[in-house]
Amino acid sequence: METMGFISVIPAILAIVLSFITRNTVVSLAVACIVGTLCAGQGIFGFPTLLQNSLGTTSFSWVMLLNTFIGILVAYFQKTGAIQGFSQKVHEKNLSRKGAQLMAWILGIFIYFSDSFSPLFVGSVMRSITDKAKVSREKLAYIADSTSAPVSVLMPITGWAAYLMGLALGVGCIETTEDAASLFLHAIPFNFYPIFAVLFVGLIATGIVKDFGPMKKAEKRAVEEGKVIRDGATPLIGKELTEMQPYPGIRQRVFLNFILPVLVIISIALGTYIAFDSAKTMEAFLFVVIIMTISMMIQGIPFKEVMNTLTDGVKGAIPAVMLLALAYAVNELSSEMGTANYIISLTENFLTPHMLPAIIFLVASIMAFATGSSWGTFAICMPIALPLAFSFTDNQMSLLIVASFAAVAGGGVFGDHCSPLSDTTVLSSTGAASDHIDHVKTQLPYALVCGGLALAAYFIIGILFI
Structure with a gap:
């Protein structure tokens, strides 16, 4: 395993x-990239080369375009008065703080097919509702974040499931896609972190578990001062989206301009996944953007106004795209310097069958936190963790294999969930229009509680049943 040692974790x-x-996350990431390229011996021109290599990828293009299309759709929803109309119908029910949080939680669980779309959608739709209920933007970002990747990684009909099953295929006795699918299904009950994270949101939302740490302070500010965002905070979304007003005289057609487009996106994403084994989420958004552009003109909005709205949607997505670009650059740099391999090398000497699931969860968590990438963590950890687990079972399927598979999946989500470098963390801040670091600071204690419980569960499983 090639690595630059401790230097690899410096960026x-x-x-x-x-x-x-x-x-200031943008400046912090830029400094980390510059220092990292110098540490890696890439010289003064290392930073531009890094950006070129990391941003000129299919992965970044996909998340950038998806984020842009969602920004356009949010702008369209607002210009047609659809979000305002939906929010008004909810406002008429006078939801309490508890009710608003529970609605955001349920909505996040329902939109499980894409961890990128879910936090942006939940945040954009629920923002005015939670603002009225005096729920802090930090709390909304936490709810959106904790019902995106944690739900996606538990569902067997998502890109997450297909990716994890693909990484397991061909390892040990996992010879067919059916074997890989069976492993994924058996691992769901042992994927402790996502389960605890989703349930914990419900406990927090209902008040069964009281807010604590920085989130308690944020919620107190929202309730007592009416400030859903702290003074001096920088929402991770352009004003073009947060301050957009409906076109004068437009009729608020909530079903046509909001519910129907969302249903079309879900149908295309799930339909293409079933038909082609790949959810065409980005293509679904592009299709709906085109259809809504035509629909808005038919409804009487001038072509120039529609184009201005589209441009504002793109502008509103720029803050998140900038942050994602630099996060991808740090991830690329970590990969080049062997950060993940270094973290793994630190744990090799004390791996035993009883300790294996817990250690795998811990290593995957640290790796995902340091790189901001759960999928990158899966790609590196799974080919190491599963063969290691099979070596203890003579290539036979057992609870150790199932728990190790789940530990990689859960650890990757946990570390990614805590990391300010993670794309889903960024998108949650964007959807909720929250200050990014405020979101990270308030969410971290809640994620650590769930992560600690998951780690304890893996220790117990290892000691008692393996």
Whole structure:
């Protein structure tokens, strides 16, 4: 395993520490990239080369376009008065703080097919509702974040499931897609972190578990001062989207301009997954953007106004795209420097069958936190964790294999969930129009509680049943 040793973790550590100190994630990531390229011996021109290599990828293009299309759709929803109309219908029910949080929780669980769309959709739709109920933007971002990837990784009909099953295929006795699917299904009850994370949101929303830590302070500010976002905070979304008003005289057709487009996106995404084994989420958004552009003109909005709205949607997505670009650059740099391999090498000497699931969960968590990538963590950890587990079972399927598979999946989501470098964390801040670092700071204690419980569960499983 090639690695530059401790030097390989410097960019990630620098980015995370500076983000908390300066509260400016863009500057922190840029500094981390520059310092990292110098540490890697790439010279003064290393940073532009890094950007070129990391941003000129299919992965970044996909998330950038998806984020842009969602920004356009949010702008369309607002210009047609659809979100305002939907929010008004909800406002008429006078939802309490508890009711608003529970609605966001349920909505997040329902939109499980895409961890990228879910936090943006939940945040955009629920923002005015939770604002009226005096729920802080930090709490909305937490709810949106904790019902995106944690739900997606538990569902057997998502891209997450297909990806994880693909990584397991051909390892040990997992010889067919049916074997891989069976492993995924058996691992669901042992994927402790996502389960705890989703349930914990419900407990927090209902008040069964009281807010604590920085989130308690944020909620107190929202309730007592009516400030859903702190003074001096920088919402991770352009004003083009947060301050857009409906076109004068437009009739609020909630079903036509909001519910129907969302149903079309869900239908295309799920339909293409069933038909082609790949959810065409980005293509679904592009199709709906085209259809809504035509529909808005038919409804009487001038072509120039529609184009201005589209442009505002793109502008509103720029803050998140900038942050994602630099996060991808740090991830690429970590990959080049062997950050993941270094973290794994630190744990090799004390791996035993009883400790294996817990250690795998811990390593995957640290790796995902340092790189901001759960899928990257899966790709590196799964080919190491599963063969290691099979070596203890003579290539036979057992609880150790199932728990190890689940530990990789859960650990990757946990670390990614905590990391300010994660794309889903960024998108949650964007959807809720929350300050990004405020979202990370308030969510972190809740994620650590669930992560600690998951780690304890893997220790118990290992000691008692393996």
